[in-house]
Amino acid sequence: MTAPPEPRLRAVIQSAAEKLLTARCADDLDEARLEADLLYGEAAGLDRSHVIAAGGDPPAPDTLERFQALLARRLGHEPLAYILGFREFYGLRFAVGPGCLVPRPETETLVEAALAAIREHPRARRIVRVADVGTGSGAVAIAVARHAPSAKFFATDLSTEALAWAGKNRRTLGVTERVVLLAGNLLEPIGEPLDIVLANLPYVPTDEFEALPEEIRDSEPRLAVDGGDDGLAPFRSFADQLAAHIADGPVAVLMEIGAGQALFVEDLIRAGLGRDDCVTTIHRDLRDSRRVVEVRCGYPPAELAAGG
Template identity: 65%
Template structure:
């Protein structure tokens, strides 16, 4: 009796996509198919276009075995970005893994705001001094440094593990001459006056943290996600440090937040800057792609440029 011929790649991937959907790893079949393709690509060293092009062929036993190992990890809800070891962010491919937050699409809205604040800053034709507080993988610091060559950028994080990922990405993008990574609490390690300060600090309130998907709680560092009882404790502490670190004449401070937090953060930042004698203040709130008031930006000194 002859054994059944091995299934074509297309059938293996279709079966994997249905498993991913059934295990609630993906929201719909399109996303599950994309994940299956990416996992197979990782296992076999092919990009997605080549994975699709080979759909009618029979894959090697070694590729199928490597693919099944990655699929098993994904079915246990390890984040896809950790399995692949990378995540696209604002056109750059960041290396990521356990110990650093996976950059999120909504943070691209913060990067947009930071790039505009740099471009419109009176010092933009010289050197704009930028800090990214809670840099994680370096997503904000390195993207800004890459897209705005007239910047010097400091990335600060309290987590040594996260900073190791930031350092890898800094070397990968060839930015070691203009980016400095520092370990420490909020803005404390910084000594130079800053023109633009960005922060995507943890902002999920403690009570909400328990309700987050297992995939986040089991894999990504709690210190990168949970922001204390109200969610904005760290942002409030950073607001108190702002006046000591922002340039006297002209600066912008830009914060990423959770839904419903923009009004509180706007009040914290404006009152900290007004009591330090900065102003007049220009307050802007930027919505993310889902329409959530995600970014609070406070500027002063721009109009007199």
């Protein structure tokens, strides 16, 4: 009897994608195929284009075994980024794993707005002092630092596990000198006056947290996601600390928010700053949701900042 023909990689990927879709690990077949390609690439040490190019070949038995083990983890709803060990954010590769939130694409809105706030700050030609509160993997501080060479960063987190990931990313991405990592509550560990404060704090109300997909609720740290009864508990404590930590002169505070939180968060930030020379901007993300509240105080008018 002749042995049955070995399956081609294309068929292996298709079957894995169908399983991922059935297990609700992906929203559609395209996303499921992408995940299957990435998992196979991880097992084989190939990037996605090479996985696709090898579609007509039968996979090597040991690679197939490694792939099936990774697929089983994913079918058990472990986050894809934890299995792969990284997530791309703002064009950079961040190492992630248990203990830190996987950076989300919508947080790139905070990075974009932060870069503009630094560029337009009157100290921009000297050193702008920036905080990233609740830094997690370090995604925000590090992405901004890579594009703002005149800024110095103080990145805090209550979680020492998260700070270990941030430390690794700070090293790999070459900004160790300019990103100081500090363990502690919100702004408390920072001893320098700040020109710009960035924060992506937990903002999901507790009852919504319980209804989140299994892979977020059971794998990512609750401390990174659950914002208490109305989702705003960490924002209130943050606002109470603001006045003691900001510099005299121009300052900006930028916070990522969830649905329906913009007005509450604007009020909290303004009350916390206690200044009467402030202007608010709400930035929308790529899905057109209100995603970042920015309050600038004492900045020169835009035409003056532009030299007009």
